[in-house]
Amino acid sequence: MAKGIKDKVAIIGMGCTRFGERWDVGADGLMVEAFAEALADAGIERDRIGAAWVGNALDDINVGNSALPAAHALRLKQIPVTRVENMCATGTEALRGASYAVASGAVDIALAIGVEKLKDTGYGGLPLRTKGVQNDLWMPYGSAPGTFAQLAGAYAAKHGIDAADLKRAMAHVSWKSHQNGTKSPKAHLRKAIEMDKIIGAPLIADPLGLFDCCGVSDGAAAAIVTTPEIARELGISNPVTVKAIQLSASNGTELQFSDWDGASVPNTQAAAQRAYAEAGISDPRSEIDITEVHDCFSITELVTMEDLGLSDPGRAPADILDGRYDADGAIPCQLDGGLKCFGHPVGATGLRMVYEVYNQLSGRAGDRQKDNVRIGLTHNLGGAPFNSVAAVAILGRMD
Amino acid sequence: MxxxxxxxxxxxxxxxxxxxxxxxxxxxxxxxxxxxxxxxxxxxxxxxxxxxxxxxxxxxxxxxxxxxxxxxxxxxxxxxxxxxxxxxxxxxxxxxxxxxxxxxxxxxxxxxxxxxxxxxxxxxxxxxxxxxxxxxxxxxxxxxxxxxxxxxxxxxxxxxxxxxxxxxxxxxxxxxxxxxxxxxxxxxxxxxxxxxxxxxxxxxxxxxxxxxxxxxxxxxxxxxxxxxxxxxxxxxxxxxxxxxxxxxxxxxxxxxxxxxxxxxxxxxxxxxxxxxxxxxxxxxxxxxxxxxxxxxxxxxxxxxxxxxxxxxxxxxxxxxxTGSIDIDWGMRSEFSQKAQATVLERIGRDMIGFIGGRDSTGNVQFPKSDIPVNPALGAVEKLEDVRLAEDTATIVSITADRLNFTPDPPFDFGLVQFDNGARVLMEMTDRPKGGFAVGQKVRMRLRIKSQNKALGFRTYFWKAAPLTRQQLGDA
Incomplete structure (x- = not known):
């Protein structure tokens, strides 16, 4: 295996807007808001940034194609700016590009920024239609909840779990995130919801109810990365560093080949295993302190706990109901509320996850701060369980 | 004669x-x-x-x-x-x-x-x-x-x-x-x-x-x-x-x-x-x-x-x-699905015929591809035509999607597995009382896949339906 980039990249500044229905601002304003916070946090001048990666997933309906919207909004001075898109994993993809640039020595300081401005368009999480290409002739256009809901039935069938018991564990996932969201000032949803209300909510895609689903939001998040050496030159003696960033993309086997049971996300497993190897983690359950995972739907988070190796196969429902991933549990998950409550501006989400882990590692998470956070993991998932892009990043302190 | x-x-x-x-x-x-x-x-x-x-x-x-x-x-x-x-x-x-x-x-x-x-x-x-x-x-x-x-x-x-x-x-x-x-x-x-x-x-x-x-x-x-x-x-x-x-x-x-x-x-x-x-x-x-x-x-x-x-x-x-009332389905129904004649000419016959391909190991896939999806293979090869329309299959995963637009909700879709190895993400049709379930056997039926009323065009593909229908009068 390649040596990887463990401790070759330091995060020296981050910013994140308030997520939500940002009727007050456009995509450019969101980027400026996140960027300004990141610049101030890093304590550098904008002109020191040598390259930028911009993540924006739904280009045709909000921000616009190419790197230019970001270059214009942030007035970046003729530096290389690259737009990346990998569905809901776009934010982590932007960080991966910036990190690799720094790790390679090509750039001293790089920017990763993700943004999505959906609330001007009426977009509600439905699939974007293409224009008569091959897949249009046969592939169903299911909604995002429709694709992820299918994990539930397959999971219940595989593990022999009663549908009502699974529904209760899924409800706990959302209950926990709503609890955490109340302590997250920039979150889209900041209201606690009772279990009975979650379980009894109208169905969106069987068996997912309204509160099993995250919505979509407006928002942006940004990270400024450099080498640990430059970080120290800037006065940051023990910076937050990237321990690993790994990504795995489907090649069609889940969708077209018959050795997958539909009860897991193989790309999450693959990305996690590679990330653990890159970071030198042999026992994630004891070495990872917090996680921010892609809880686009409650069942996704439940299955992800197994795919990351944090729960044994078939045990995630019990672990969840035991509170293992609650804020006061052994491995807190979604301390900021996650996609469910902090919100999901698609291209920004991966960087929002990193923002929370960065703040926890830096002791700046306010009411949400956990003690002794040494290692945090983010999991950012694009697509559908049967056709996905999974990104896993692991962050920690340099020393 | x-x-x-x-x-x-x-x-x-x-x-x-x-x-x-x-x-x-x-x-x-x-x-x-x-x-x-x-x-x-x-x-x-x-x-x-x-x-x-x-x-x-x-x-x-x-x-x-x-x-x-x-x-x-x-x-x-x-x-x-x-x-x-x-x-x-x-x-x-x-x-x-x-x-x-x-x-x-x-x-x-x-x-x-x-x-x-x-x-x-x-x-x-x-x-x-x-x-x-x-x-x-x-x-x-x-x-x-x-x-x-x-x-x-x-x-x-x-x-x-x-x-x-x-x-x-x-x-x-x-x-x-x-x-x-x-x-x-x-x-x-x-x-x-x-x-x-x-x-x-x-x-x-x-x-x-x-x-x-x-x-x-x-x-x-x-x-x-x-x-x-x-x-x-x-x-x-x-x-x-x-x-x-x-x-x-x-x-x-x-x-x-x-x-x-x-x-x-x-x-x-x-x-x-x-x-x-x-x-x-x-x-x-x-x-x-x-x-x-x-x-x-x-x-x-x-x-x-x-x-x-x-x-x-x-x-x-x-x-x-029957088109006797025109329901306003809201913004979710606002999309256009244009079919391209070039694509239909290239692969339309495989689509409407539900023709997949058998690779050199015998595995069947749909749609066909230059490099087979079978992980055991990695080189370009010519796949043998296999029609899936007359085969039965088993539901691997399923949901009744109530968010996605369909003129007759809910939108049932999921992965179905054919006995010959083919696995296809399919829309369901002829919803039975109680809906579809993992493990249920299904058969294929030709249906309208997409319609573009502005351009007066529709495409067709196969959807998965229950093997049998209930008797009239059954609860």
Whole structure:
């Protein structure tokens, strides 16, 4: 295996807007808001940034194609700016590009920024239609909840779990995130919801109810990365560093080949295993302190706990109901509320996850701060369980 | 050379409307609407092409027919042969001759008679899904469905006589500017059609067959007015009941397919040696006399299909499915699905034929690809064509999606696994009571995949449906 980039990249500044229905601002304003916070946090001048990666997933309906919207909004001075898109994993993809640039020595300081401005368009999480290409002739256009809901039935069938018991564990996932969201000032949803209300909510895609689903939001998040050496030159003696960033993309086997049971996300497993190897983690359950995972739907988070190796196969429902991933549990998950409550501006989400882990590692998470956070993991998932892009990043302190 | 009916099939959509329930909803208007029996109602994703294919597919075997004929008065495309689409959906060779027949309810029997007179191996598929208007009795009297017949020089029923009569008689009509059926006075239609068309044509057919009308044991006559054949039968001394009336009562007037569906019931009831009358009506009459020499495959399934289905619980879904009301589905329905002719030309035949590919290890996949999806393989190879349309599969994962737009919610879709290794993400159709479940067996049915109303175009693909349908009346 390649040596990887463990401790070759330091995060020296981050910013994140308030997520939500940002009727007050456009995509450019969101980027400026996140960027300004990141610049101030890093304590550098904008002109020191040598390259930028911009993540924006739904280009045709909000921000616009190419790197230019970001270059214009942030007035970046003729530096290389690259737009990346990998569905809901776009934010982590932007960080991966910036990190690799720094790790390679090509750039001293790089920017990763993700943004999505959906609330001007009426977009509600439905699939974007293409224009008569091959897949249009046969592939169903299911909604995002429709694709992820299918994990539930397959999971219940595989593990022999009663549908009502699974529904209760899924409800706990959302209950926990709503609890955490109340302590997250920039979150889209900041209201606690009772279990009975979650379980009894109208169905969106069987068996997912309204509160099993995250919505979509407006928002942006940004990270400024450099080498640990430059970080120290800037006065940051023990910076937050990237321990690993790994990504795995489907090649069609889940969708077209018959050795997958539909009860897991193989790309999450693959990305996690590679990330653990890159970071030198042999026992994630004891070495990872917090996680921010892609809880686009409650069942996704439940299955992800197994795919990351944090729960044994078939045990995630019990672990969840035991509170293992609650804020006061052994491995807190979604301390900021996650996609469910902090919100999901698609291209920004991966960087929002990193923002929370960065703040926890830096002791700046306010009411949400956990003690002794040494290692945090983010999991950012694009697509559908049967056709996905999974990104896993692991962050920690340099020393 | 003698001409035979070698096999027959029918297709009715899953849904039924109880006419009495519907008529009750219109009672305030005081309109004379039919109240007896059930009306077959096509799903949003069915049209004459899909129903014709569903009826014809069981008639296809290893040997391709010489020709296929499609007949309907309600075909979607006016300058695109439905028979050509049907040919690809049935995965028949492009060298098979094809033709469309239209513009009269008699199109089905005319196409059949032409095939028989040619004494060729042909498939004649007839289907209707006619536009209807609330308040017009035809909205409840009509039904959606299809029938198909394979002809040849051997089979169970031999053509022994026939007569045709062309008469520009306007009991009802539809046109570009009046796409729903406009009907004239029933008594006028009844009296003139019997006296001037049905009686002479049937007499001539019997004479051609060398039999007296009273020798006819089974009857399938498409009537211009429900029940009007009875007076003609009395005059001819025919005692047999009209099987088309059974179709009307249980599924509705199937238009061009009506006589052929009734013919299937007649063949199902017939004994060896029985003479069977088949008559199609519309701008004249086609009357055909057959003698039954042995069972005709497929006839019993047509009778059984009348007993299957799912009755609609309210009228608004029926009104929506028939296009009688235009529901505002909100922003989620605001999208355009344009089909590209270049893509259809390149791969459309594999799509509508549901043709996957078998790799060098024997694994089957859909769609085909240059490098097989099988992880054991990594190089470019040519895959062998494998048709999946006639195979069953098992649901691996499923959901009822209530967020995604569909004209008839919910949007059921999931992964299905074929026994030959193929795995396909599919839309479901013919939702059973209680919905779909992991592990359930499914079969494939051709349906509308996408429609672009602004451009007047639709594409077709296969959807997964339950293996069997429930009996009418089952909870």
């Amino acid at each position: 003698d001409a035979y009916i070698s096999s027959i099939a029918g297709y009715l959509p899953l849904l039924r409307l109880n006419r009495a329930d519907a008529a009750r909803e219109f009672s305030w208007a005081g309109l004379p609407l039919p109240r007896k029996g059930l009306r077959a109602v096509a799903g949003w994703d069915e049209d004459p092409l899909t129903m014709a294919v569903e009826s014809a597919r069981s008639l296809v075997d290893e040997s391709a027919p010489d020709a296929i004929r499609f007949a309907s008065t309600s075909a979607y495309f006016t300058d695109r042969a439905q028979s050509a689409i049907m040919l690809d959906a049935l995965a028949l060779p492009r060298t098979t001759r094809s033709s469309d027949v239209a513009n009269t309810r008699r199109a089905g029997t005319s196409a059949l008679l032409d095939a028989l007179l040619a004494a060729r191996d042909e498939i004649v598929a007839v289907a209707e899904k006619r536009d209807v208007q609330p308040g017009n009795p035809s909205q409840l009297a009509f039904g959606d469905g299809a029938a198909a017949i394979r002809t040849g020089t051997s089979g169970g029923a031999r053509l022994v006589g026939h007569a045709s009569l062309t008469h520009d008689f306007i009991d009802r009509y539809s046109s570009r500017e009046h796409p729903t059926s406009y009907a004239y006075e029933e008594r006028f239609a009844r009296d003139v059609s019997i006296a001037e068309m049905l009686l002479p044509a049937v007499r001539a057919a019997c004479e051609s067959a060398g039999i007296e009308p009273s020798a006819i044991a089974q009857v399938a006559v498409a009537e211009p007015v429900g029940g009007c054949w009875a007076s003609g039968a009395r005059k001819l001394g025919i005692e047999a009941t009209n099987h088309c009336a059974t179709v009307s009562d249980n599924a509705g007037d199937l238009g061009a397919a009506h006589a052929l569906y009734g013919f299937g019931l007649a063949l199902h009831s017939a004994k060896v040696g029985d003479y069977v009358l088949l008559a199609g009506f519309g701008s004249g009459v086609d009357a055909l006399i057959f003698v039954v020499e042995r069972d005709v495959p497929g006839a019993s399934a047509m009778a059984a299909a009348l007993e299957e289905g799912d009755t609609l619980s309210g009228i608004t879904r029926f009104l929506s499915l």
